[in-house]
Each structure stands twice: as structure tokens, then as C-alpha cells.
Amino acid sequence: MAATSFASHSVLRRALIRAFASSPAPPCGISKKFSRCNTLFSLPLSGSLSSSAAGICQLAVPQAIKGDVDGLLREVGDKNTNEAVKQIVELAKRASSRQEVLHTDFLTPPILKESIVVLEKLTDVKAVAQGGYPQAERCRLSVGHPQELKSDPDIVAALSITGNFGFQPCSHGDFLGSILGTGIVREKLGDILLQGEKGAQILIVPELVDFITSTLDKVGNVPVTCRKIPLLALEYKPPRxxxxxxxxxxxxxxxxxxxxxxxxxxxxxxxxxxxxxxxxxxxxxxxxxxxxxxxxxxxxxxxxxxxxxxxxxxxxxxxxxxxxxx
Structure with a gap:
């Protein structure tokens, strides 16, 4: 599997998703309680990092690059953040050596910040952060050789969640809890932009768009409708x-x-x-x-x-x- 190309991974992944389209098992990124899905999608088919106790999963990388990763990491003071950054650096070096472009899941600001600081020291690696809009807090990183990563990959999707929230306002936590209640893991979800009575807009990995639109039917006690929208349609206001x-x-x-x-x-x-x-x-x-x-x-x-x-x-x-x- 280590020698399989990124393109082959993508083809295999799409084939698996099509095979499970009519199955009750949800797609990649669903909570561990769906054991069948996690078993089938535990391989890095998309080249992205999945969730673990440290927030980033352990990926198999060539032994040749492990020895110098620790030297690139600066002290960040948090063991989990340090370990997560280390995994991202290893992923980036693997992507560069194979002439691939690989992607992380959504990262928290501390992990994103420290990762970029370290990746800037690697001459053969380019990193692009995307959260769906300029002020995004949670972002995904695309990493690869500069010759391969020439444009921003399409790795962030936006959804509009609408309902009658005029009489039953819902908080950020209400939306987050309802979305995670469908079974997806937090790392697959980006920022949540509240829109008052209209509902909210969310950023998510593209492969889970269909799953959320067909599964999420209520936030709190409010029935909702989900639909995909262009990133340019996002309405963002600085937080009060x-x-x-x-x-x-x-x-x-x-x-x-x-x-x-x-x-x-x-x-x-x-x-x-x-x-x-x-x-x-x-x-x-x-x-x-x-x-x-x-x-x-x-x-x-x-x-x-x-x-x-x-x-x-x-x-x-x-x-x-x-x-x-x-």
C-alpha cells in the first residue's frame, strides 16, 4: 500500500463510497461507533489525516524521514499539539518525496500555527491552509512539493442549515452537538457561522456533504433543511x-x-x-x-x-x- 499512488487511492476510495451508497454504514469520517466503516476506511485512501486521541492519526511513513523530524519541531509546550505537528510534518515530507498533494482534516488554530512554522523550514514542501473564508479559525492544510501544489485544492465545502429559529434560538453548541450527533467526528467539521433566526452556515469536508444533507433534520427542537452553497455565499461577521x-x-x-x-x-x-x-x-x-x-x-x-x-x-x-x- 505504501507504493500505491495518490490517484489510485482516490479511485479506490470512490469505488468504496459507491459500493456503500446504499448501505446503512456511513462514509469515512463517521464516529467510531460505526465499526464497519472505520475498518474499511482506516487506510489513508485520500491522503488525509483522521482523528485520534491526539487529534491526528498515526500514518505509516518511510523510516528515512523519521530521524530528522524531531529536529524540525520547536517546543510548543503541549504534548498533543507537538505530536500532531510531527504527524503533519511527516505527511508533508511523504507527499513531497512522492510528488503528491495530501490533505489534513480541519486543524485547531494552535496545531495549524505550529505546523506552518515548521513546514516553512522545509525547502521541498509547500503548504496551503484553507478554511472556506479568509477569517476561518479551523483550517485544512494541503501539503506537497511546490511543483505539484500550484493551485488551491478543492477541499472545503459549505452548507446552509435553515429552520424557524425565531422562537427557538440555537447556540453554536446546539448546532455543533446536532451535527456531531449524526456520527461524524469533529475533525471533519470546520467553522460554524451563526445567522440568528435564519440558522447557520457550516464548513465541512466535501465527501460528507451528501451525508449531512440527508441525515441532519433537526437542531435542538427545530426541524432544519441542509443544502450545499458556494463558498462565496458565506456570510461572515466578526464575533462580538x-x-x-x-x-x-x-x-x-x-x-x-x-x-x-x-x-x-x-x-x-x-x-x-x-x-x-x-x-x-x-x-x-x-x-x-x-x-x-x-x-x-x-x-x-x-x-x-x-x-x-x-x-x-x-x-x-x-x-x-x-x-x-x-
Whole structure:
């Protein structure tokens, strides 16, 4: 399989999808509870990275390139992010050596940022990030030899989800939960753009468009209709934010998030224990995690906030600027 061309992979993949078009088993990118699909699509047929505990799956790559990958990685401070970047670098080098263009799934901003920093050091690799619109937060990376990657591949699709949300408004979490409830994994889904009473627009991998349009019929308690739309039809507005400052004795996540979301420290600790608190899209398990400028803290059901400027006081405390997304 290692010697099979990318074109052959694509042909095989399309054949498998056609074979399963009438089968109850969903296409690639569906949750692990659909074991038949995951068994058949566990090979890198599209050259893309699938989900794993670290967010990126382990791909078989030539032994010759493994020795120098660690030297390209800079310290990112997060083990999962570091491992994910390493896998992307290996994928990029494999694509370059084979004169192919391969694609990742949607990446979180920290992984995307660190990957681009490392890939820029490789002279034989070109990387193109696409999220569907210029301000996209979650993006896919296309990697390959500069001679092969001459134009932006068509790897992001857009869907419009409409319904009568006038009397039953739905949040970002409502849309995300309903979409993931169909069985797809988070890495196959990009940004979700809320449109108030009209519904939302979402970015997704193209191969799951038909699956979502035929499967997603409700968000919350609101019946919905899904249809594919051109990327140029996306309606994006910068998120509304509220900026304020707090003085804290430490930069621990339980202290900062408690102030940012205006909930008690005890409640925040309980949320951490239940796995509902994430820093830079990674679940934290300890309230002692130290925050720094630029970090993103998200709490399930509460939203997210960004850590702005941090200044120490003469009394040993910290003045922290918090940017709350509304």
C-alpha cells in the first residue's frame, strides 16, 4: 500500500463510497461507533489525516524521514499539539518525496500555527491552509512539493442549515452537538457561522456533504433543511467581544476562567473535573494550569475567552486583560 499512488487511492476510495451508497454504514469520517466503516476506511485512501486521541492519526511513513523530524519541531509546550505537528510534518515530507498533494482534516488554530512554522523550514514542501473564508479559525492544510501544489485544492465545502429559529434560538453548541450527533467526528467539521433566526452556515469536508444533507433534520427542537452553497455565499461577521480587566493573585486557569466567565472558583473546578474546560482546544485536568497571553479558554455551555495583556503589580499580583466572546 505504501507504493500505491495518490490517484489510485482516490479511485479506490470512490469505488468504496459507491459500493456503500446504499448501505446503512456511513462514509469515512463517521464516529467510531460505526465499526464497519472505520475498518474499511482506516487506510489513508485520500491522503488525509483522521482523528485520534491526539487529534491526528498515526500514518505509516518511510523510516528515512523519521530521524530528522524531531529536529524540525520547536517546543510548543503541549504534548498533543507537538505530536500532531510531527504527524503533519511527516505527511508533508511523504507527499513531497512522492510528488503528491495530501490533505489534513480541519486543524485547531494552535496545531495549524505550529505546523506552518515548521513546514516553512522545509525547502521541498509547500503548504496551503484553507478554511472556506479568509477569517476561518479551523483550517485544512494541503501539503506537497511546490511543483505539484500550484493551485488551491478543492477541499472545503459549505452548507446552509435553515429552520424557524425565531422562537427557538440555537447556540453554536446546539448546532455543533446536532451535527456531531449524526456520527461524524469533529475533525471533519470546520467553522460554524451563526445567522440568528435564519440558522447557520457550516464548513465541512466535501465527501460528507451528501451525508449531512440527508441525515441532519433537526437542531435542538427545530426541524432544519441542509443544502450545499458556494463558498462565496458565506456570510461572515466578526464575533462580538467584551474586553475587561481583572486582578488575580495567580495565572492559574481556575482563577482566570472563574473571573472571565463570572462563576465561582468551586464551580469552575467542578467543570474542570468533568472535562468541560479546554485551553487552546485541549481539555485541562488541573486547575493549576498556567495561562499566558494569547491563550484561549473555553468552557462547555459558557463560551470562550482570550487572554490579552498580562502585567504584574507591585504587590505580586497580575492585571489580566480578558476578551470574552459573546
Amino acid at each position: 467581544t467584551q474586553t475587561f480587566k481583572t486582578v488575580e493573585p495567580s495565572l492559574r486557569v481556575d482563577a482566570i476562567a472563574s473571573a472571565g466567565f463570572k462563576i465561582s472558583r468551586t464551580k469552575l473546578v467542578d467543570l474542570i473535573r468533568s472535562g468541560d474546560v479546554r485551553v487552546n482546544w485541549t481539555t485541562v485536568t488541573k486547575g493549576t494550569t498556567t495561562m499566558k497571553t494569547g491563550d484561549i479558554v473555553s468552557v462547555s455551555g459558557k463560551g470562550r475567552l482570550k487572554i490579552g495583556e498580562i502585567n504584574p503589580t507591585k504587590k505580586g499580583k497580575f492585571v489580566v486583560e480578558l476578551i470574552r466572546y459573546l
